Amino acid sequence: MNRPTITIELFGMPRARAGTKEVVVSASTVGEALAEVVKVSPKLADVFRADGSLSPQYLLSLDGQQFVSDLTHPLRSGDRLLLLSADAGG
Amino acid sequence: MGGYHGRYLRIDLNSGTANYVALSESVLRRFLGGVGLGTWLLHHESPAGVDPLAREAALVFCFSPLVGTPLTTSAKFAVVAKSPLTFRLNDALSSSHFALAGKRSGADALVIVGACAAPSVLVIEDGAVRIEPAGELWGLESDETTRQLGERFGPEFHSAVIGPAGEHLVRYATISHANRHAGRGGLGAVMGSKRLKAVLVAGTQRVAVADPTRVIEAARDLSQRSFGPATAKYRELGTVSNLLTFNRLHALPTRNFQQGQFEQAENLSGESLNAARRVARESCASCTIGCEHIYSSSNGNVRLEYESLFALGPLCGIGDRDVVLRAALMCDRLGLDTISAGATVAFAMECSERGLLKADGLRFGDGEGLLSLLPRIARREDGLSDLLAEGTRIAAARIGGDAPDFAPHVKGLELPGYEPRTLQTMALGFAVGSRGADHNRSGAYELDFSTVTDRLHGSPAAAALATETEDKAALIDSMILCKFLRGVFTDFFAESADLLRSVTGWDISAEELRTTARRIVTAKKLYNVREGWTNSEDTLPRRFLNEGLSTGVSTEATLTRESLQIMIDAYYAARGWNPDGQVSNALIGELQLADLAAENPYRDR
Ligand code: SF4
Numbered sequence: 053m054n055r056p057t058i059t060i061e062l063f064g065m066p067r068a069r070a071g072t073k074e075v076v077v078s079a080s081t082v083g084e085a086l087a088e089v090v091k092v093s094p095k096l097a098d099v100f101r102a103d104g105s106l107s108p109q110y111l112l113s114l115d116g117q118q119f120v121s122d123l124t125h126p127l128r129s130g131d132r133l134l135l136l137s138a139d140a141g142g
Numbered sequence: 143m144g145g146y147h148g149r150y151l152r153i154d155l156n157s158g159t160a161n162y163v164a165l166s167e168s169v170l171r172r173f174l175g176g177v178g179l180g181t182w183l184l185h186h187e188s189p190a191g192v193d194p195l196a197r198e199a200a201l202v203f204c205f206s207p208l209v210g211t212p213l214t215t216s217a218k219f220a221v222v223a224k225s226p227l228t229f230r231l232n233d234a235l236s237s238s239h240f241a242l243a244g245k246r247s248g249a250d251a252l253v254i255v256g257a258c259a260a261p262s263v264l265v266i267e268d269g270a271v272r273i274e275p276a277g278e279l280w281g282l283e284s285d286e287t288t289r290q291l292g293e294r295f296g297p298e299f300h301s302a303v304i305g306p307a308g309e310h311l312v313r314y315a316t317i318s319h320a321n322r323h324a325g326r327g328g329l330g331a332v333m334g335s336k337r338l339k340a341v342l343v344a345g346t347q348r349v350a351v352a353d354p355t356r357v358i359e360a361a362r363d364l365s366q367r368s369f370g371p372a373t374a375k376y377r378e379l380g381t382v383s384n385l386l387t388f389n390r391l392h393a394l395p396t397r398n399f400q401q402g403q404f405e406q407a408e409n410l411s412g413e414s415l416n417a418a419r420r421v422a423r424e425s426c427a428s429c430t431i432g433c434e435h436i437y438s439s440s441n442g443n444v445r446l447e448y449e450s451l452f453a454l455g456p457l458c459g460i461g462d463r464d465v466v467l468r469a470a471l472m473c474d475r476l477g478l479d480t481i482s483a484g485a486t487v488a489f490a491m492e493c494s495e496r497g498l499l500k501a502d503g504l505r506f507g508d509g510e511g512l513l514s515l516l517p518r519i520a521r522r523e524d525g526l527s528d529l530l531a532e533g534t535r536i537a538a539a540r541i542g543g544d545a546p547d548f549a550p551h552v553k554g555l556e557l558p559g560y561e562p563r564t565l566q567t568m569a570l571g572f573a574v575g576s577r578g579a580d581h582n583r584s585g586a587y588e589l590d591f592s593t594v595t596d597r598l599h600g601s602p603a604a605a606a607l608a609t610e611t612e613d614k615a616a617l618i619d620s621m622i623l624c625k626f627l628r629g630v631f632t633d634f635f636a637e638s639a640d641l642l643r644s645v646t647g648w649d650i651s652a653e654e655l656r657t658t659a660r661r662i663v664t665a666k667k668l669y670n671v672r673e674g675w676t677n678s679e680d681t682l683p684r685r686f687l688n689e690g691l692s693t694g695v696s697t698e699a700t701l702t703r704e705s706l707q708i709m710i711d712a713y714y715a716a717r718g719w720n721p722d723g724q725v726s727n728a729l730i731g732e733l734q735l736a737d738l739a740a741e742n743p744y745r746d747r
Contacts, residue, residue, distance in 0.1 A: 063387040065375050067413060098371065109371045109629070111591060116391050117695050119593045136387050137375045138591075139629055 305477025352647030406461025453484025
């Protein structure tokens with residue numbers, strides 16, 4: 053079965069590290085999407101902690117609507133995932 | 143007791159005299175330093191009901207137990223006074239060599255009362271005080287003043303100065319040291335009302351710490367951690383990188399808070415600024431992070447933070463990078479708070495567009511209008527600039543009509559760059575802040591940027607959690623360390639207790655520090671109560687409660703008077719305050735605040 057097409061928008065440190073604004077990947081879950089991003093931009097490998105969870109210096113938002121940290125969260129085709137620096141404020 | 147001189151220096155400008163006043167260990171342990179000790183001093187040294195610009199008003203420069211230690215980011219000082227903008231307690235922080243030299247001058251704080259007969263500078267050298275005439279400096283911009291003082295007094299002296307805005311009592315004038323500003327709430331006007339162009343400090347009186355070996359170990363460890371991922375954003379990009387994130391989240395205040403997104407955000411983004419305009423990175427003294435990113439403008443180089451960028455850019459509808467950079471540089475030199483200056487001009491732009499204010503056709507996006515207004519405001523050159531020098535609250539009241547509904551302030555302090563309707567825990571933080579709409583004393587936005595709360599729908603649970611962010615800010619601002627270090631701590635209160643134990647020798651615990659933080663927040667509240675605070679002040683301008691936003695997810699984000707009140711009620715309860723926000727005598731006793739509550743007009747009902 054084809055996996056959904058997801059756009060990952062990068063902001064702050066993730067954008068600086070990856071050198072691009074967005075990456076389009078195929079993924080069924082948030083964790084899969086991040087793993088695909090890391091393949092494209094290995095400098096973002098620290099998005100995962102050793103135990104496979106999301107590193108505390110990153111934040112993920114589903115289409116700017118809802119922050120998510122559960123990497124098993126399912127994705128649908130057309131979803132946009134925002135990867136941000138965790139210290140988003142001043 | 144390590145880390146302290148155990149006294150403050152009280153300077154009376156009326157008589158030109160000074161004397162040391164002892165600070166007991168009990169006071170220091172209860173209030174630590176920085177904004178905590180500054181709050182205690184203001185309670186004692188500023189008469190109840192004083193006009194903030196009267197000669198009797200006190201201006202407090204407060205150091206801390208950590209200043210002078212090798213702990214990274216500890217070279218900080220607080221300035222505390224009754225604000226001429228809010229008429230409530232105002233505390234602002236600044237950094238670097240003034241803190242180090244000020245503490246070495248022999249006191250834990252400087253309390254300045256009275257006023258000089260003519261423009262002067264106050265010189266404090268190892269506790270010896272003199273007041274020198276400074277007529278030739280009056281009228282100069284902050285950076286030129288600093289340069290001339292450097293030539294006149296030599297490199298061992300460090301200065302805190304005001305620019306023309308402070309001299310002209312602009313209600314949002316700053317005090318600057320080496321171009322770093324104690325920015326919010328008009329402290330520069332308080333200094334200007336005393337006809338003080340500058341305070342200079344120098345000295346050789348170092349303070350011992352209780353456990354030097356442990357302090358060095360802790361300093362090494364903290365420095366090491368400060369190089370890690372938790373501070374990478376500040377080092378590599380600076381806070382300007384917030385702009386695009388906030389824009390994407392519909393949280394970037396635009397055109398006087400009429401929108402949450404700016405169509406020219408890419409042009410002003412930190413990313414594009416860093417690529418096109420960044421020329422250097424600097425840091426405060428004793429800092430291993432170095433978050434200060436310097437950009438070039440056609441008028442010279444300028445340090446730029448997100449708050450200046452949002453206020454002088456999107457908030458005014460301006461997308462021209464060079465205009466924003468020049469405006470920020472102007473504010474620095476004139477001694478204007480960039481947030482209040484940008485917000486006041488943005489407010490004037492809306493009033494002008496609505497026909498409420500005659501302002502030479504001023505409109506959103508009018509970069510030349512902004513650049514023309516800032517120096518006129520700083521010197522109150524004409525009727526319009528004189529009005530805007532008063533800040534949005536007073537200006538709106540004078541303009542009349544529905545202007546007060548969209549004047550972007552809480553308690554008189556203009557809002558920083560966080561849209562309250564799409565960051566609703568921050569909305570609560572703004573409403574209840576002791577110094578008004580403020581992002582430095584409440585980190586409630588951290589909850590909005592998390593999975594813990596729904597930023598588009600505030601809740602009582604989020605409001606209760608917001609107290610924790612205020613408590614952390616109260617502690618970090620009193621020890622003092624830089625907030626940009628906060629991400630490196632895994633257990634902030636416990637690690638802070640460890641630092642304070644090794645510096646002071648006190649057997650202090652995380653639990654005690656939690657109480658200390660609550661005490662400091664409530665002490666500020668008691669000051670405001672003394673000065674006339676009622677819960678009617680804990681609110682937001684009508685715009686945020688009556689008007690929605692019109693783009694993307696922001697259309698779902700409705701904030702109403704009722705939903706805000708539910709959060710405020712939860713916040714008061716979490717603080718242990720009464721339902722009307724007043725502080726009960728029982729809590730005053732529990733927090734050991736009786737010495738500050740003698741004039742508390744509230745009585746338990
Ligand atoms: S992180 Fe930035 S503001 Fe904080 S002490 Fe260092 S240079 Fe100064």
